[in-house]
Amino acid sequence: MAKKHILIVPGDGIGQEVTEVGKKVLEKIAAKFGHDFTYDEALIGHVAIEATGDALPAETLVKMKASDAVLFGAVGHPKYDNDPSAKVRPEQGLLKMRKELGLYANLRPIKLFDELLSASSIKPEILKGADILFFRELTGDIYFGEKGRKNNGDTAYDVAEYSRYEVERIGRKAFEAARTRKKHLVSVDKANVLESSRLWREEIQKLALEYPDVTVEYQFVDATAMLLIKDPKRFDVVVTANLFGDILTDEASQIAGSMGMLASASIGDGTGVYEPIHGSAHDITGKGLANPMASVLSAALLLDISFGMKAESEAVINAVDQVLKKGYRTGDIADASTDKSLILGTDAIGEEILKLI
Numbered sequence: 001m002a003k004k005h006i007l008i009v010p011g012d013g014i015g016q017e018v019t020e021v022g023k024k025v026l027e028k029i030a031a032k033f034g035h036d037f038t039y040d041e042a043l044i045g046h047v048a049i050e051a052t053g054d055a056l057p058a059e060t061l062v063k064m065k066a067s068d069a070v071l072f073g074a075v076g077h078p079k080y081d082n083d084p085s086a087k088v089r090p091e092q093g094l095l096k097m098r099k100e101l102g103l104y105a106n107l108r109p110i111k112l113f114d115e116l117l118s119a120s121s122i123k124p125e126i127l128k129g130a131d132i133l134f135f136r137e138l139t140g141d142i143y144f145g146e147k148g149r150k151n152n153g154d155t156a157y158d159v160a161e162y163s164r165y166e167v168e169r170i171g172r173k174a175f176e177a178a179r180t181r182k183k184h185l186v187s188v189d190k191a192n193v194l195e196s197s198r199l200w201r202e203e204i205q206k207l208a209l210e211y212p213d214v215t216v217e218y219q220f221v222d223a224t225a226m227l228l229i230k231d232p233k234r235f236d237v238v239v240t241a242n243l244f245g246d247i248l249t250d251e252a253s254q255i256a257g258s259m260g261m262l263a264s265a266s267i268g269d270g271t272g273v274y275e276p277i278h279g280s281a282h283d284i285t286g287k288g289l290a291n292p293m294a295s296v297l298s299a300a301l302l303l304d305i306s307f308g309m310k311a312e313s314e315a316v317i318n319a320v321d322q323v324l325k326k327g328y329r330t331g332d333i334a335d336a337s338t339d340k341s342l343i344l345g346t347d348a349i350g351e352e353i354l355k356l357i
């Protein structure tokens, strides 16, 4: 029996809807395996701005640091997306959280459940067996460099910056993971153009000497974008910078069938944060249509990585697999062959998952 304190941070839009299902899954696991999980909740994003004027209130950060793990939903609101001049924005809360908690490694597993082979727009024979683990650097790059306007506001800039230390620590995590998998690592950069990428490549090359058992392939990001779709099975572990990782993993979500299937773990030296890779999806908010599996699978990563609970984590993944095997789908992973009566909403498919844990 383990005692753990989990902070639930649903955020905005469908973040609220899917995180509720993720939390229920954690409650079910605690009941089934006899753990004592306690929960608290905190604000981030648009809902936090509305309540406090701040996208990451100090109280939320204090609660995050005091918890054993955080289950996070999403942030964002169309009000800000369509107003580039807004000074306070929901996404600032997410970025500040990552920086303040030192969450430099974002693990994004791209795992295709066999049942979803036909849900992807990529041909099944190209997809079958695809299984990729992305290591996206999360606290550096153009996201956190100097930014501003000059020339009376007519020119804008964002600086992409990496230190050797930042590349080395994410690189090491990726090499260690590659060792436990197929011993093949792809490092993605734009070293033919960017100085920060040239430093990235130098550091990965240095690390490679320490991991002679791992084969390293260096790719330029534009080629990776193409190869992911052409031949996803050629990838096993991928390590890349913050911005490239953001873009490539949304693309790679199509290998898994939908954004609604992709979970992630943001880890560093302190509390880990577990978050779907998708956003607040205001086009479907409030309609009960969101696929909660990314949140459920994020809860599985939380159990495995932060709590070392392998059996519990597998029980969650297995429940998702069984629900898919039974033919249940949310709209985003349904296809022309899906029996309409098996297309469920967020809560209903959540209930099916809970029944199988």
Ligand SMILES: NC(=O)c1ccc[n+]([C@@H]2O[C@H](COP(=O)([O-])OP(=O)(O)OC[C@H]3O[C@@H](n4cnc5c(N)ncnc54)[C@H](O)[C@@H]3O)[C@@H](O)[C@H]2O)c1
Pocket (backbone or CB within 6 Å): 014, 018, 073, 074, 075, 076, 077, 078, 081, 091, 094, 259, 260, 261, 275, 276, 277, 278, 279, 280, 281, 282, 283, 284, 289, 290, 291, 292, 294, 332
């Ligand atoms: N980690 C985060 O909090 C995060 C991530 C991405 C985007 N955002 C924010 O979210 C807002 C919307 O951004 P966007 O539209 O570019 O990206 P999005 O991920 O919210 O949505 C992209 C598309 O995928 C669909 N989708 C996403 N998750 C789904 C799910 N679980 N089930 C079914 N369909 C799903 C949406 O309906 C939409 O059509 C923006 O404000 C953006 O800044 C936040």
Ligand SMILES: CC(C)[C@H](C(=O)O)[C@@H](O)C(=O)O
Pocket (backbone or CB within 6 Å): 091, 094, 095, 246, 277, 279
């Ligand atoms: C909302 C945004 C700041 C965020 C990012 O770019 O990191 C999102 O796209 C993600 O992938 O978590």
Ligand SMILES: [Mg+2]
Pocket (backbone or CB within 6 Å): 246, 247, 250, 277
């Ligand atoms: Mg993203």
